[in-house]
Amino acid sequence: MSDDDAASSAGPPVRRVSDWEAGALHEIAAEHGTPLYVQDLDRVRENCERLRNAFPDADVRYAVKAHTGRSVLETVREAGLDAECASAGEVDRALAAGFDGERLHYTAVNPPARDLDYVVGITAAEPAVTVTVGAVDTLDRLAERGYDGRICLRVNPGVGAGHHEKVRTGAAAKFGVPYDRAAEVARSAADRFNLVGIHAHAGSGIDPDQLDSHRELVTRMGELARELVEPRAETGSAGGDARPLDLDYVDVGGGFGVPYEEDAPPLDLHAVADATREAVGPLPAGVDLAIEPGRYVVADAGVLLARVNTVKPTPDGTVVGVDAGMTDLLRPAMYDAYHPIRNLGGAAGATAPDERPATPVTVAGPICETGDTLCKNRSLADPIRGDFLAVGITGAYGYEMANQYNSRPRPAEVTLDDGMATIARRRETLTDLTTVERTENDSTGESR
Ligand SMILES: Cc1ncc(COP(=O)(O)O)c(C=O)c1O
Numbered sequence: 001m002s003d004d005d006a007a008s009s010a011g012p013p014v015r016r017v018s019d020w021e022a023g024a025l026h027e028i029a030a031e032h033g034t035p036l037y038v039q040d041l042d043r044v045r046e047n048c049e050r051l052r053n054a055f056p057d058a059d060v061r062y063a064v065k066a067h068t069g070r071s072v073l074e075t076v077r078e079a080g081l082d083a084e085c086a087s088a089g090e091v092d093r094a095l096a097a098g099f100d101g102e103r104l105h106y107t108a109v110n111p112p113a114r115d116l117d118y119v120v121g122i123t124a125a126e127p128a129v130t131v132t133v134g135a136v137d138t139l140d141r142l143a144e145r146g147y148d149g150r151i152c153l154r155v156n157p158g159v160g161a162g163h164h165e166k167v168r169t170g171a172a173a174k175f176g177v178p179y180d181r182a183a184e185v186a187r188s189a190a191d192r193f194n195l196v197g198i199h200a201h202a203g204s205g206i207d208p209d210q211l212d213s214h215r216e217l218v219t220r221m222g223e224l225a226r227e228l229v230e231p232r233a234e235t236g237s238a239g240g241d242a243r244p245l246d247l248d249y250v251d252v253g254g255g256f257g258v259p260y261e262e263d264a265p266p267l268d269l270h271a272v273a274d275a276t277r278e279a280v281g282p283l284p285a286g287v288d289l290a291i292e293p294g295r296y297v298v299a300d301a302g303v304l305l306a307r308v309n310t311v312k313p314t315p316d317g318t319v320v321g322v323d324a325g326m327t328d329l330l331r332p333a334m335y336d337a338y339h340p341i342r343n344l345g346g347a348a349g350a351t352a353p354d355e356r357p358a359t360p361v362t363v364a365g366p367i368c369e370t371g372d373t374l375c376k377n378r379s380l381a382d383p384i385r386g387d388f389l390a391v392g393i394t395g396a397y398g399y400e401m402a403n404q405y406n407s408r409p410r411p412a413e414v415t416l417d418d419g420m421a422t423i424a425r426r427r428e429t430l431t432d433l434t435t436v437e438r439t440e441n442d443s444t445g446e447s448r
């Protein structure tokens with residue numbers, strides 16, 4: 001089946017910023033103010049369905065870090081996906097959104113003691129939360145806490161991919177046990193814990209031209225799974241240990257890219273799925289394929305609405321000041337990431353944006369940093385003070401990376417469900433900025 005066929009049941013392969021209904025966004029912005037994230041749960045559902053169509057035989061785990069909002073987690077759970085969590089906080093959110101422990105995978109990267117204590121603690125009540133471990137020290141720290149639950153071994157496959165060097169994890173030494181030690185560490189882990197799987201993740205934002213790296217990673221993981229489950233004596237790990245292990249899955253990570261540029265082609269998910277199955281090769285009986293996409297599920301389900309407050313001609317071109325900046329959407333400042341921007345109009349008495357000339361502009365936020373721009377020298381329908389701008393493809397790693405730098409309260413978020421807008425996360429207030437600070441009457445600061 002091609003992506004076009006799948007589209008009939010799960011919508012088009014990507015939703016562009018031009019596909020959003022301007023009138024509806026105007027109404028939402030007028031009611032809730034800006035900056036404001038809007039997340040469409042119907043689109044999240046479509047994306048889940050598209051993934052399940054493309055990978056019907058795989059366990060699909062949503063990488064919660066992309067968007068942790070409760071209604072998004074509930075939507076993903078109802079769509080039948082499991083959850084991959086990066087911290088105790090994400091596990092807690094997923095449980096609160098109704099995921100059963102057995103549908104949760106906690107990927108522990110240099111985990112703080114507090115996170116391990118939490119997960120070991122809840123495992124008494126939620127026996128099947130799986131902890132994915134990428135270092136022998138982490139195994140030891142779990143054993144010290146009496147953990148005897150499900151373990152997955154994170155492997156560093158030595159091959160990475162992704163939209164920016166800062167998000168290529170597959171070859172970064174921080175992540176996982178080096179590939180050539182993985183079999184030995186897996187066998188010793190199986191002596192102490194219930195080892196159920198192996199895992200690797202190439203990185204985030206894998207575009208069509210990086211599929212070779214994904215393929216290489218998957219090939220290595222398929223080979224490792226066979227070596228562990230169906231060892232031949234001569235392929236035993238160091239010391240000649242060739243005991244067969246009993247694994248449930250090989251998780252080849254997430255990272256499926258979405259097109260941010262207006263003219264970039266969408267990933268052909270069915271081609272990715274075919275390449276994945278071919279690269280992993282024949283898996284031993286009882287071993288399933290697992291994937292853990294985040295961005296693909298939520299990115300094009302979201303837009304960020306901002307309002308133009310300043311239009312300034314300068315010798316370097318027109319600078320359009322808006323009320324959303326790098327504290328609301330960090331990706332352009334952090335990765336030079338491109339997000340499409342559409343002028344929705346709305347300035348009092350002004351003509352509709354499609355009747356205005358296109359002008360090259362830099363869109364800058366309210367933060368006291370030169371890098372606080374959402375785009376540079378981009379052609380937009382001539383912005384006028386009072387217009388609303390829609391910044392597209394912000395549903396993944398948008399609100400999640402928002403912060404309070406410059407003492408700016410985080411923005412609000414509205415979800416759309418069957419077109420109905422509901423406030424999902426209220427706008428922070430100035431009071432929220434200081435709620436964790438010690439006061440004169442509070443000697444420890446810990447009770448608040
Ligand atoms: C371990 C792990 N799994 C899954 C993901 C999801 O990546 P993406 O949102 O690009 O699909 C990430 C993020 O890079 C990750 O670190």
Ligand SMILES: N[C@@H](CCCC[NH3+])C(=O)O
Pocket residue numbers: 065167169204205331396397
């Ligand atoms: N935060 C990154 C993705 C990193 C995913 C975590 N490993 C982004 O916005 O593209």
